[in-house]
Amino acid sequence: LHDVVEDTKISLEELRRMFGSEIAGLVDGVTKITKMGRLPYNSRAVQQAENLRKMLIAMNEDIRVIIIKLADRLHNMRTAKYWEPEKQREKALESMEVYAPIAHRLGIRAIKEELEDLSLRILDPYAYKEIEDSLALRRDERNAFIEKTKQLIKNRVAETIPNVYVSGRVKSINGIYRKMFVQGRDMDEIYDIYAVRVIVDTVNDCYNVLGIMHDMFRPLPNRFKDY
CATH class of the missing domain: 3.30.460.10 (Beta Polymerase, domain 2)
Incomplete structure (x- = not known):
């Protein structure tokens, strides 16, 4: 349900009537975090700090919101090959600079490292392949x-x-x-x-x-x- 409000004509109120306030609140929280990640990257250091701050505030209200968003982003990065190249780079930068640090702060090392590796595969594919082959x-x-x-x-x-x-x-x-x-x-x-x-x-x-x-x-x- 996490993309329903954003990607369909169903409103948050309709979702609340169908699934209750708790589920609607989680969906609303994930939607807000998604919008944060879409801000323009014209000042990357400032942008990163701002996103981290906002996400941590949202996380303090209900940690499940950020867990859901991390799972959503991880799934997106695993299937990123189906996106256009420009979108791949955009999402890879977001994942590397915003979502991976959040996973690190939560102590979810496996998600942090997978997000970073999947992002690197897009941002510097030749270096990624060189290291991957060497490890293999x-x-x-x-x-x-x-x-x-x-x-x-x-x-x-x-x-x-x-x-x-x-x-x-x-x-x-x-x-x-x-x-x-x-x-x-x-x-x-x-x-x-x-x-x-x-x-x-x-x-x-x-x-x-x-x-x-x-x-x-x-x-x-x-x-x-x-x-």
Whole structure:
């Protein structure tokens, strides 16, 4: 129903009579956010800040509104190939500068990264393809390495800290792109293309894990960060 008021002759009041005030309120909120994203991009930094502010205000009223809009935008970007090129770029810029940061603030990393990658595929298709192909060459080897490392760490850490969660991830294509083309690095100079996270309950456990990691692996000079 999220596009009904905007794309058809059905009014918000008709929607309210048919589905109730709660559903009508969600549809109205999504419609307002959609209109925010259509403002002209003549001042991109100011525009981004303004959209973020307005969306956060809307989100505070009912977080479901922004969740619905993020899902809608993600679906749109997955099917963006059916749009005209100009519309593709417009929506890609909106997704990269407005919707992905909102997903990040909400802690929805998967949506943030997919929106960024889908946007990059439109905005810089050659770079996207270069990184995608490079990652594909070693996908099986990389996945096997991550799984082996996860299990190795979990077995070692669990001896001291039983309640430990270990996960692995591959850096998003846009994340790699930013380091390669914005920071001027070669792919071989990006040390976190794939990484393992070790999550524990307390700060003390965190530093205990750090000691174990430094015992298991050789730390790189000037690469350690204590947040």
